[in-house]
Amino acid sequence: MPKRLGPNQTTHPLIWCVSIVCAILTVLVIIGGIVVFIGYATLRPKVPQVSVERAQMDTIYFDQSNLMMLQATIVIKADNDNTRAHASFYDMAYTLSFRNQKIAILKADPFDVKPNHSLELNFVAQSHSIPLNxxxxxxxxxxxxxxxxxxxxxxxxRTRWKVWLVGSVKYALHLDCKLLLPVNQTTIHHPPACTSRTS
Incomplete structure (x- = not known):
C-alpha cells in the first residue's frame, strides 16, 4: 500500500528546490528559444555564395601531334548578402578541365567578405602541353x-559566418559547371548554372 502523507507531514525542502530550479530552467529555455527565433527571423541570414562572374579564353594551341595548350581567365565572385555578419571563405580549390584532362587548379588563400559586400578573385589558368587521345x-x-x-x-x-545568438555557421560551397568559351577571346558573363550549391 502506498504511504500517504499525514496532516503534519510536508514535502521535503530539497524536492521544492529541485522543482523551482527545473521551472526556472524551463522558462529560460523557452525565453531563449523565442529570442533566437525573433533574431533569426529579423536578420534573415543568408548562406554566402560563390559564382563565376565572367570567363574568357585567352589563347588555345593545338597541333597535329595532338598536343593542346590553353590559357583562360576566370573571375570567381564571393558574395556575402548578410547585412550584419562578416563571412569567411577558406579551403577554396576548383579544378578546370577539358574532357577529364586537368588544365589547372584554382586556389585562393582564406579571406573575409564584409557584410552586404562581394569580392572578385581573378584567376589566370594556364595549362602545360597536354597530350590528348x-x-x-x-x-x-x-x-x-x-x-x-x-x-x-x-x-x-568552405564558408563560415556568425548568425547573432545562433553562433557560428559553416557550409561547404560546391561548384560544378560547364564553361562554353569562344575562341575569339570574347568574355562571357554570368555563365548559367555556375553558382555554388551548399552542403
Whole structure:
C-alpha cells in the first residue's frame, strides 16, 4: 500500500528546490528559444555564395601531334548578402578541365567578405602541353570548328559566418559547371548554372 502523507507531514525542502530550479530552467529555455527565433527571423541570414562572374579564353594551341595548350581567365565572385555578419571563405580549390584532362587548379588563400559586400578573385589558368587521345583530339577539332571550347569547372570552398545568438555557421560551397568559351577571346558573363550549391 502506498504511504500517504499525514496532516503534519510536508514535502521535503530539497524536492521544492529541485522543482523551482527545473521551472526556472524551463522558462529560460523557452525565453531563449523565442529570442533566437525573433533574431533569426529579423536578420534573415543568408548562406554566402560563390559564382563565376565572367570567363574568357585567352589563347588555345593545338597541333597535329595532338598536343593542346590553353590559357583562360576566370573571375570567381564571393558574395556575402548578410547585412550584419562578416563571412569567411577558406579551403577554396576548383579544378578546370577539358574532357577529364586537368588544365589547372584554382586556389585562393582564406579571406573575409564584409557584410552586404562581394569580392572578385581573378584567376589566370594556364595549362602545360597536354597530350590528348584520339577521341579528345577529335573533340578539340570540333570545338575549334564551332569556335567554342567547353571546359569543366568543379570543386568547392568552405564558408563560415556568425548568425547573432545562433553562433557560428559553416557550409561547404560546391561548384560544378560547364564553361562554353569562344575562341575569339570574347568574355562571357554570368555563365548559367555556375553558382555554388551548399552542403
Amino acid at each position: 584520339q577521341e579528345e583530339a577529335d573533340a578539340v577539332n570540333l570545338s575549334l570548328e564551332q569556335r567554342v571550347v567547353d571546359l569543366d569547372l568543379r570543386g568547392m570552398s
